[in-house]
Every structure is written in C-alpha cells, then in structure tokens.
Amino acid sequence: MNATITATARYLPDRVLTNFDLEKMVDTSDEWIRSRTGISERRLVAEGEATSDMCAEVVNRLLEKSGKQPEDIDLIIVATITPDMLVVATAAIVQDKVGATNAWGFDLTAACSGFLYGLETGSKLVESGQYKNVIVIGADAMSSIIDYTDRNTCVIFGDGAGGVLLEPTKSDGGVLDSMLFADGSGRDSLKVHAGGSLHPASKDTVENRMHYVQQDGKTVFKFAVKNMADVSEKILKKNGYTGQDLALFIPHQANLRIINAAASRCNLSDEQVLINIEKYGNTTAGTIPIGLDEAVETGRIKKDDLVLLSAFGGGFTWGSVLLRWTES
C-alpha cells in the first residue's frame, strides 16, 4: 500500500514586508536583494498570530477541500523551527484549535527540510496500514526569530505555512521514494544559539542577541548548491528517471541561484520548475507545501505527473521526495 497526497493547502499572512521597507531598516537595497536572492517581498504574521494559527488555517482548508471532518484526522505532524512555545507541541495546539478529537500529533525539527522529513514519516505511517488520514504541515513564523537589524538574515526569511493530507492508495502512485540526510557537523553555519538546554535563556543570551537566527551565508550557499543538486539528480537516477520525465520540480525556496543550480543539474526547463520566492522569501518548512498547493491550484500538476520535491536546511539537513500524482 502506498501513501498519496489527496489535498493541499497553504496560508500566507496578510502583512507584506517589501525590499523597500527593508531599505529603511538596514543597509541594503531592493536591487541587491533581488539580484542575490530573487526575493521582492515576504509575508509576516500579525501581532499575536502564532505558528499554530497558520497551521490551523491550513488544516481547516485541507478539511474543506477533502470533505473530511476534524474527527477523521488520525495524526498531525507539524514541521517547524518556530513552535508556539518549547512545551507544548504546536501539533497538540493545532489538534485543539481544529477540534481533531481523534488525532495525536507531534512537532518535527529539521529546519527547511522539515516538510520532507514529515512527508516521509507520515507516508510510512500510512503505509503501515494503521493510519488513514494523516496531515503533514510545514510552517514557520520566521519573524519571531529574525533580527531585523541583521541584513545577513532579515532580507531572506518570511512567514507562511502549507500542508497536505495523506491517505492510503491502492494505485502504484503517490509517494514513490525519498532520500533524506542530516549532517550535524554543519550546526554552526545556521542556528538559533540560545533558548535550549545548551544555552538556556538568560539576560546574557538576550543581550547578545542569541535568540535570533545566525547564519554564515556563504557556507550555507555552497552546501546548498552542491547537495540539493546532488540529491535531486540521485533520486531521479535511482528510480530510472531523468529530468525530462518530470512534470514539475518544487525546490525549497531559499535563493533563486541555488534553485537554478539544482534545476540546471537535472537539465530542467523553466516551465518544469516552481519558483515563488519573489513573493514569500524563505518560509523555512513552509516553502515546499506552499509551492505544491500553488502548483495544484494553477494546474501545473495533473494526474499521473511525476513531481520532485527537494530541500536543504540548517543542521545541515537535506533530501528529496519523488511523487506520482494520483489526484485529478
């Protein structure tokens, strides 16, 4: 039995932060941001709006699209690095907010690869035969951990959420394969240093801005260019496909130059690559499910299409998931 995606949904907060807004906040320019990253604007949550609120919107939209009831949900997986709080799990808060009275759930931390880790986990649980309606969400309110005086990071990230409903299918389509990796030796290149057991929150950690994302952009860039391209090429080859077989490649949206490097390694045309980074920036675990929902909505994915999802992120983490679309 395979697992397949039977519904997709996304939620982007209304508030827009443009490159021109950022010009007034840090020493940067619209021209620099667009040419180095491909980003024009990003969305930010409203004051008091948390990751669980974005996730609850996604779940409600998934229920509406699939015609399911909250009680039908068996499991909610929330991939995020910006949980509402350290304890309790955002998934539990979402379970309560949507009234999923029969569901269990947990959060999963793998930064920008989080959604793919969640998709693999959810799929395997569906394939086990024990769970029939599994929701996997990638959601991040990055504005809660971004230092808006640090031009190295604040131009890149935005807030947003997307998710999918996974169900069993007797067809041989659905989630076909995955290749996922982690290499924690890269942990100093992209991190939020404090607020965990290593550096619990203190006056010093706050004063030293250790609760914000810190990033060595060049190292992350080099890592991403190599590894997202490698894993995308490898999973196609492993399954006997080439780039020509792909209807759509949905890469993590972190930097247009990184996306282009992976697309060119797989010999893909522009039409085969989903790019929405200009509108949302890097929403971390949100980018891939947001892109997937946009692609379904705009008819870029149809029944029987081969779709490749690839990501990389802090940790380091990276990987790909290959899908055969089963919905019409």
Ligand SMILES: CC(C)(COP(=O)(O)OP(=O)(O)OC[C@H]1O[C@@H](n2cnc3c(N)ncnc32)[C@H](O)[C@@H]1OP(=O)(O)O)[C@@H](O)C(=O)NCCC(=O)NCCS
């Ligand atoms: C962060 C990133 C956009 C920087 O782009 P880059 O081309 O590597 O730029 P560099 O770091 O080499 O900096 C080039 C110059 O621009 C400056 N600069 C950096 N950020 C800037 C900004 N926001 N605005 C204007 N200038 C900036 C640098 O200070 C540097 O100036 P210098 O040449 O005088 O020293 C790029 O490295 C990147 O995308 N890395 C990956 C990050 C990522 O994907 N993170 C998420 C992982 S999931």
